[in-house]
Amino acid sequence: MQVKDISLTQFRNYLFQNFEFTKRIIGICGQNGTGKTNLLDAVYYICFTKSYFSKPDAQSVYSEMRGFRLEASISKNNEYNNLVCILRENNRKEFIINNEAYKKFSDHIGKFPCVMIAPDDVELITSGSETRRTFLDTILSQLYPAYLQQLIDYKKILEQRNSFLKAAAERTYIDDNLLDTLDDQLIKSGGYIFKLRKEFTASFLPKVQKEYAHIASNNDSVILNYYSQLHSTGFKDLLRQNMQRDLYMQRTGCGIHKDDIEIQMNQTPFKTIASQGQRKSLLFALKLAEFNVLKEQNGFAPLLLLDDVFEKLDAQRMHSLLYKVCVEENGQVFITDTHKDRMQKAFEALGTDYQLIEL
Ligand SMILES: Nc1ncnc2c1ncn2[C@@H]1O[C@H](COP(=O)(O)OP(=O)(O)O)[C@@H](O)[C@H]1O
Ligand SMILES: [Mg+2]
Secondary structure, three states: OEEEEEEEEEEOOEEEEEEEOOOOEEEEEOOOOOOHHHHHHHHHHHHHOOOOOOOOHHHHEOOOOOOEEEEEEEEEOOEEEEEEEEEOOOOOEEEEEOOEEOOOHHHHOOOOOEEEEOHHHHHHHHOOHHHHHHHHHHHHHHHOHHHHHHHHHHHHHHHHHHHHHHHHHHHOOOOHHHHHHHHHHHHHHHHHHHHHHHHHHHHHHHHHHHHHHHHHOOOOOEEEEEEOHHHOOOHHHHHHHOHHHHHHHOOOOOOHHHOEEEEEEOOEEHHHHOOHHHHHHHHHHHHHHHHHHHHHHHOOOOEEEEOOHHHOOOHHHHHHHHHHHHHHOOOOEEEEEOOHHHHHHHHHHHOOOOEEEEO
16 A cells, blocks of 8 residues: 555645655655645545544635635555545535545545554653553554444543533433433444454464564563453443443443553553653554554555654664564655654665655
């Protein structure tokens, strides 16, 4: 799979610009603020129908303008796909593949698998559980369309249940039938998501450990556990046990929206003892494991978007990362850097053909 070209119209700092990608390895260089990250995010948009940085779409419109358009051509299994993402002036988004508009954007997810590694991604390790759930969901949604649908359903029902709890508290009256119906729906979607997360993490986490050992080149015992309240108690019982508290708090305090991946090193929470280097190693391990899983499932490598990774890794680790993704793998790789010389040197050390885009 390769992106052949992309045009950006009124997208972030680009009023109108077309980029042609003629090689498998693409280096994008330019000083800070020249639009390197924006270009990578445009590619991400085309794969996911939204920004990697979970900003509202309207923030991606060139200042003072209304609406944007992204159009890309991607070859996959020897077929060309024309992909268009339009944000209309009224802020409605459309996504069109080969001249046909999607009714549901979720149908697009996973067709053009893609992994981004961006500078602030260590948050995946250091910040709250939501970033890790999003990480899991992003992989599972690309692997299984049914998972994404259940996730969308779950979030919708959870919102309805929370509104219900709020209304119940205000009126001091509970419609038991309605609550039962909501609970049944929540249990159905939540149960499905739990099962998939559990099965998936069981095979994914050893892959992360393997990548970690390789990148960090040491024997830290890094352990990742899938945490869920559903491990010990059935969802129905959990909801029942939490009923009084939920009514008091006016929101649902248990379920798969509380899941996490607990990371430990030498029996201590990872983020409290890991050095910056160990955090970075783990971040790359998580992302490379994601890359591997998507590749296994699809039979071809996902797109890899590496934003400013030269700033994050020392020369040796950088070389071994680039060797893996540019030489051992055969997927398309986009890499940004502020230093042209550094990037050129790195590619030349690999001996691979590459295209250099200067912004
Ligand atoms: N909606 C927008 N309209 C116009 N310019 C924008 C918009 N969003 C971001 N920018 C500009 O894009 C530039 C940052 O681009 P970015 O891709 O982050 O640069 P780089 O990664 O090369 O440092 C900044 O100058 C910022 O002001
Ligand atoms: Mg940037």
